[in-house]
Amino acid sequence: MKLIHYALCMGALAIAAKYCHAQSASETVHHAHAPSVSGSAVDAPTVNPLRDAGVAQADRSAALAAIAKGSSISIAAATLEQIEACDACLARNDLASILAAQPAADLKALAPTLVSKANESAKDASKDASKDASKDASKDASKDASKDASKDATNKSTSRFVKAACIRAIFALPESDRPAQASAWKPRMLKTTTVPGKMAWDPKEFTVASNAIVAIEMINPDSMQHNLLVCSPGSLSEIGVAADKLGEGAVGKQREYVPDSQKVLEIMGLTAPNTTGVLWFIAPAKPGTYPLVCTYPGHWRMMNGKLKVQ
Numbered sequence: 510m511k512l513i514h515y516a517l518c519m520g521a522l523a524i525a526a527k528y529c530h531a532q533s534a535s536e537t538v539h540h541a542h543a544p545s546v547s548g549s550a551v552d553a554p555t556v557n558p559l560r561d562a563g564v565a566q567a568d569r570s571a572a573l574a575a576i577a578k579g580s581s582i583s584i585a586a587a588t589l590e591q592i593e594a595c596d597a598c599l600a601r602n603d604l605a606s607i608l609a610a611q612p613a614a615d616l617k618a619l620a621p622t623l624v625s626k627a628n629e630s631a632k633d634a635s636k637d638a639s640k641d642a643s644k645d646a647s648k649d650a651s652k653d654a655s656k657d658a659s660k661d662a663t664n665k666s667t668s669r670f671v672k673a674a675c676i677r678a679i680f681a682l683p684e685s686d687r688p689a690q691a692s693a694w695k696p697r698m699l700k701t702t703t704v705p706g707k708m709a710w711d712p713k714e715f716t717v718a719s720n721a722i723v724a725i726e727m728i729n730p731d732s733m734q735h736n737l738l739v740c741s742p743g744s745l746s747e748i749g750v751a752a753d754k755l756g757e758g759a760v761g762k763q764r765e766y767v768p769d770s771q772k773v774l775e776i777m778g779l780t781a782p783n784t785t786g787v788l789w790f791i792a793p794a795k796p797g798t799y800p801l802v803c804t805y806p807g808h809w810r811m812m813n814g815k816l817k818v819q
C-alpha cells in the first residue's frame with residue numbers, strides 16, 4: 510500500500526511537473542493528487558489523467574510514461590500499478606486498453622505478475638460469490654441489505670476489473686508468447702455494431718456463463734459517439750434518467766456521461782465515430798439479466814440491450 514501511495518505521489522508530481530508549468534513548486538505539491546491537464550485556465554475543471562473520464566488517451570499515456578520514467582519501470586508495469594490503485598475509477602477501461610497496447614516484450618516480462626494477479630483476483634471473486642449465495646438465502650429487501658449488496662458489487666467489480674485487465678493484457682500477446690496458464694482461460698469474444706442513425710446495436714442481446722471472461726467489441730460506423738455500460742439488473746431507467754441529467758451540466762461531459770452509481774458495473778467509454786471500443790470484464794457471478802446501455806444523453810431509451818448471465 511505504501512509503495513502504491515509512493516508511486517502515486519511520485520507519479521502525480523511528475524505529471525504535475527509536466528502539465529502545470531505555470532504553478533510554483535509549493536502549489537504543485539498542493540495539487541499533486543489532482544493535476545490539471547489543461548494547466549493554466551483558472552476555471553477549467555481539475556482532471557486527473559490517471560483516474561478521470563474525459564481525458565485523451567494520449568494524455569493518459571503521457572502521465573503513465575512520466576510515472577514509469579520516474580520509477581524506472583516499464584510503462585506496462587506503471588499502468589498495472591495504476592489499474593490496481595484505480596478502485597473502480599472512470600479511467601479503468603482506458604488504463605486496461607493502454608496496458609494491452611504495450612510492446613509484447615514488456616507484457617511478456619510482466620506476464621508472471623499478470624497471471625498471479627489474475628488468479629489472486631479469481632479467489633476474491635469466488636469469495637464474493639459465496640457471500641452473494643448466503644445473502645440470497647436470507648432474501649431480505651431491507652434498505653441495509655441492498656446497501657450491503659451494492660457495496661459488495663463495488664468490491665467485486667474492483668478485483669474483477671484487475672483480473673480482467675490482466676487477462677486482456679495476456680491475450681494481447683501472440684499465442685506463442687502467452688504463459689501456459691492462459692490456455693485455461695476461454696474468453697467469450699462478443700461483437701456488436703452500432704446501426705448508423707438508429708441509436709441501436711446489432712446484435713443487442715448476449716448470453717454468457719456466470720464468471721465467464723467476456724470481451725465485447727463495439728464497432729461504431731455511426732456519425733456520433735456511443736458508450737456501452739453493463740448495469741445491475743433492473744437499473745436501466747434509473748441509470749438512463751441519471752445519464753440524461755448529466756447531459757445538462759459540465760460535469761456530465763467530464764464524466765463522459767457515466768452516472769456516479771454503484772449500479773454501473775462495467776464501462777466502455779465513449780467511442781468515436783468510425784472507431785471500435787473494447788471492454789473486457791468478468792461476467793457477474795449472479796445469474797440474471799444485466800442491462801447494456803449507452804448513456805450518451807438521450808440515447809438510453811433506444812440504445813439498450815441485455816447481457817443474460819446464466
Ligand SMILES: [Cu+2]
Pocket residue numbers: 708734735736803804805808812
Ligand atoms: Cu449512444
